[in-house]
Amino acid sequence: MLSFIGRSIIQKIITLFFVSVVSFLIIHLAPGKPSQVDPLNPKFTPEMVERFRKEFHLDKPLYMQYTYFYRDLFTGKTLSWKDNQSVLKKIWERFLNSLPLFIVGTILTWTLSFPIGIRSAIFRAGFYDRSSTLFSYLLISIPGFFFAYILIIFVVNTFHVPVIGMETFGIGDPPWPRWFMDRVWHLLIPSVLGATGGIAILSRYVRSQMLEVESQDYVRTARAKGVPDEQVHYKHALRNALLPFVTMFGLILPGLIGGSVIIESIFSWPGMGRMAYEAILARDYPIILTVNFISAVLVLAGTFVSDVLYMVVDPRIRL
């Protein structure tokens, strides 16, 4: 166990190093220069461009830029090119905005998909199973932005509540129940949207996992003994079907930072995804690279956590 942890940490650090190199190269070798973003801006005189290049080490060779960038990142001094603010601070602020979306979305996904999947596995090939299968394919296939507009039209026309943004613009300082409901309405639709794909995929997965376990011999034995159905499904089958999902807790981690570019930009939600999108538009390389780096760290940490969890919950597995 210890040797596995040590080996995989070393391996992940090497992977991380290559990820940082590759992302750096992708961004810096692409055509176009950050100093030419706005050539028509009268403030961008050649001297300004020169100073800008010097300030951010753009006149140095690539490998020097690379070391400068990651030295700054690890000492927490990276500055955004757009407004000279600390990148980590900016990301932290946006992260706090994205966090409620992520939490509500994850809770919705994990609480809804299990009952749906288990029920359709128990009554397989029945009406409920068929309709939930078709419905989950529909949810997987629907483009998020289109679904967002359907929901916006529906909610705005039926309940007459504003939904764009984090709170109603100019709401001021209302009594707290009203403030609370306002925030809930604004939070609900984007997080439902973020959860739909997850619910559809996860419930399919739960269903197939349940079916897999229900066809095992020990389930048949339990049935043959005359164990009541409830107990067979929930005690014998479900407990074993849950195994792979424990490990999936690790894999939610990357979702923390990915956010959704499209959903956040539709709802004008000032979160991570939208910040990354704006940074791409403005060619704000430090932000793009930092977001990329953090999300790579989260992916690696997520797989690590899920491997370790797997070993903890399943004694048959020895890595």
Add this chain to the structure above:
Amino acid sequence: MKTGTKNLLQDTGVVPRRSRFQDFWRLLKGNSLAFAGLIIFVLFFCTALAGLMLTSGTKPVFDPAMVRLQEKLRPPLSSANLETLRPEELPRLGVYLFGTDDLGRDVFARMLQGAWVSLTVGFVAVGIAVLIGILMGGMSGYFGQNHVRVDQILAAIVLLLGGGLLTVGTIFSGTLLLLIGGAYIVFSLYCKKGLRKGPLPKWMKVFFAGAISVDTLIMRLVDIMLCFPSFFLILTVVALLPASIYNIMIVIGLTSWMGTTRFVRAEFLSLREQDFVTAARALGVSNWRIILRHMIPNAIAPVLVSATIGIATAILTEAGLSFLGFGVPPPHATWGNILSDGKRFIFDAPWLTFIPGIAILIVVLCFNLFGEGLRDILNPKLRERY
């Protein structure tokens, strides 16, 4: 032919052996959702092909770029206003089948044009991904135990550095490095031909030591690629590159080959140990022939399934990129940018949102359903259980 099989049946009482394709077709017809998916896909393919022919050229039948400002935001099926339009501005059928947008362009013509974009993006991107995936997965599954030598790694680094320097603009040292790398490769090929005289000196041995196995190399590459958040990476690269539909296809293809690689590798690892491969090798069949004729046909099933679902994902990704305003430059219509143009008029002209949205939904759904059906059909173990 038919009477022949009938006679055989009567004479021997043996059910005639069905070909693989007939078997497949029978199973497909039994799976109603997958069959519906296939039919929608054929319809979509014909529409896209017709759309390409009807909307391109100098005098297209349906002109997607014709602006009629006096006819803007007409609802679907409304007939054209004959008095205000010049004869050449009339829509082909006399009615706007899907209405018009905020510039009075015919949405039906634009949808036709966009269908071809969605189709090609899906197929080309997945084609690239599958090609890379089979190549990488095949190499790591079949030649995985071979080791890459230190000198080969050095040569690759020199070549990559040279290429990188050339693209950055340092022409002299770039070309020099490329030449050195190229010369080394020619030299080592020449050496391999058999002109090796005597044992190598000791210090040279370091260069010829095996450094890392092919399998490890490729799998670590897959790990690295999986670390990137894919939509964000695609967005970054597409935003940095000049806007063109081909860039989108290539970028989507280059960022989605990892799954296929893993499938193919797993299949190859198990197939390599099978008896028929050993037999083929004992007969002296060359490696490439074994791979192409014996192993790939047996390993293709999971690849086909993931490719079909990959097409759906690629179409969704392209629509998302167009929606955000990246990708195909403006006069050309794609379903994503029709929707993103129409979102400003969502309460006045909902058809501008709903028509492309539903079209994308149906097409993506048909690929997903067909892919899942294919999974059930090609997997005999799963088939029995349902």
